[in-house]
Amino acid sequence: GQNIDQPTExxxxxxxxxxxNCTYQTSGFNGLFWYxxxxxxxxxxxxxxxxxxLEEKGRFSSFLSRSKGYSYLLLKELQMKDSASYLxxxxxxxxxxxxxFGKGTKLSVIP
Amino acid sequence: xxxxxxxxxxxxxKRGQDVxxxxxxISGHVSLFWYxxxxxxxxxxxxxxxxxxxxxKSGLPSDRFFAERPEGSVSTLKIQxxxxxxxxVYLCASSLHLGARQPQHFGDGTRLSIL
Numbered sequence: 001g002q003n004i005d006q007p008t009e010x011x012x013x014x015x016x017x018x019x020x021n022c023t024y025q026t027s028g029f030n031g032l033f034w035y036x037x038x039x040x041x042x043x044x045x046x047x048x049x050x051x052x053x054l055e056e057k058g059r060f061s062s063f064l065s066r067s068k069g070y071s072y073l074l075l076k077e078l079q080m081k082d083s084a085s086y087l088x089x090x091x092x093x094x095x096x097x098x099x100x101f102g103k104g105t106k107l108s109v110i111p
Numbered sequence: 112x113x114x115x116x117x118x119x120x121x122x123x124x125k126r127g128q129d130v131x132x133x134x135x136x137i138s139g140h141v142s143l144f145w146y147x148x149x150x151x152x153x154x155x156x157x158x159x160x161x162x163x164x165x166x167x168k169s170g171l172p173s174d175r176f177f178a179e180r181p182e183g184s185v186s187t188l189k190i191q192x193x194x195x196x197x198x199x200v201y202l203c204a205s206s207l208h209l210g211a212r213q214p215q216h217f218g219d220g221t222r223l224s225i226l
Contacts (some may be wrong), residue, residue, distance in 0.1 A: 003137045034212065042115070042202070042217040043154065050212065097135050098144060098167065101153030 002026040004089050004102035011108045012078055020073045020105045022088035030093030034062050034073045037085045042103065046073070046086075075107075083109045112207045113137075115218035117203050123224045124193050132221045135207030143186050144215055145178055146202040154202050160186060161209060195226045 003025040012018040022032070031050045035043035047055050049064035049071060061074040073086055086105045089099040116135040124130050136143050142161055146154035147170075156170040162183035171178070175193075180186040190197055200222050204215035 031212070035217075040219075042219045043223075045214040045216065048212070048214060089153070093210070096140070096167070098156035098159055098170070099215060100156065103151070103153050 002090055002092070002100045004088055004090060004100065006086075006102040006105045008103070009106045009108070011110060012075075014080060014109055014111050016076055016078050017074065018074050018078060018107065020075070020086050020088075020107065022071045022073070022102060024069050024071075024088070024090055024102075025067070026090055026092065026100075028068060028092040028096070029090065032062075032064055032071050033091060033093040033099060034060075034071075035087040035089060035101075037087060039084075043087055046093075074082040078109050080109050080111070083107060114215055115203055115205055117201075117218035117221050118200075118219060120219065121222050121224075123226065125226050126195060128193055129189065129191045130193055130223065132190075132201050134186045134188070134203030134205075134218060136184065136186070136203070137216055140205035140207055140216075141183075142206045142209050142213070142215075143180060144204040144206075145186070145188050146204065147172075148200040148220070157188070165217070166224075190223075193223075195225050197219060198215055198223055198225045 034046040037043040049063040085104040087104045088102040144159040145157040148154040158168040160180040180206045200220040202220045204217045206213040
């Protein structure tokens with residue numbers, strides 16, 4: 001089985017940097033995805049990590065440590081439009097192709 | 112189309128009625144997934160298809176739930192004899208292929224309310 005933990009809510013100031021953590025326990029692992037979801041909208045793909053290390057994509061970066069069962073999403077130069085839920089999702093592979101999502105972290109960006 | 116399209120966006124039904132939810136994936140995407148998302152929760156897997164073949168339906172909560180993709184493109188999720196606990200957002204996602212490096216692209220979902 002799989003168990004994924006994320007903080008429920010976070011608040012950060014416009015222009016600042018915020019780190020959203022995700023810890024997981026799983027019997028099989030082939031990748032970790034981060035999605036952004038605004039209320040009432042589709043989850044939007046942000047990044048994925050298959051190997052340990054940091055993946056950078058503009059203002060967003062994602063880090064993975066497979067040995068520690070840990071990932072984080074780093075958002076820089078926060079903008080008001082970054083207020084959304086951020087979902088961490090595991091991909092197990094090996095015949096199990098679905099994503100297993102955490103409950104999501106609701107980020108509020110304040111002026 | 113440019114993205115995954117789902118219809119209807121909102122559906123209200125009385126308990127006991129049957130409903131059908133449609134998903135039109137991104138053109139050329141082989142894989143199609145259905146998820147259920149309750150309020151304040153992450154999406155939960157229901158089933159997925161590779162072309163017209165339903166490879167995994169282990170997430171379907173009961174035999175009242177049925178999904179099909181007869182021509183390997185558009186998919187329909189059908190719920191028979193709806194119950195109040197079926198109220199949720201139903202999300203469809205597609206990906207070019209199966210695999211760890213293939214992100215799933217989601218539609219806006221159908222918000223189903225059972226009265």
